[in-house]
Amino acid sequence: SNIAAVLRGKNKPTFTPHNDGGDFVVVVNAEKVKLTGRKFETKLYQHHTGYIGGLKEETASELLARKPDQLVKKAVKGMLPKTTLGRAQLAKLRVYAGTEHPHSAQQPVELKLG
Known part of the structure; x- marks a missing residue:
């Protein structure tokens, strides 16, 4: 949830919900x-694949083994607004x-979480 707050810009005093004032975030060690x-x-x-009966399911452990970055990305996506912003x-x-x-x-700055 801290990642979503930084992406939205909620950690800044100039936060407005209708403007994209957030920062870029790079997450490493997603497999851990x-x-x-x-x-x-x-x-x-x-x-869904787009075909009839094409609903595919996988558990979090299967997704972590196959694409560990997608597990983190899907979690953050659920915390952001479901709009174009x-x-x-x-x-x-x-x-x-x-x-x-x-x-x-780009000289990224480490963000302390927790």
């Missing part, structure tokens, strides 16, 4: 994400499974 309880086995992620804010999020990322030229 932890979920509480039994959510790894019980939480389902669904998507929310989609623009989600485009400012970059998630990487490992520790390496190609954004070192």
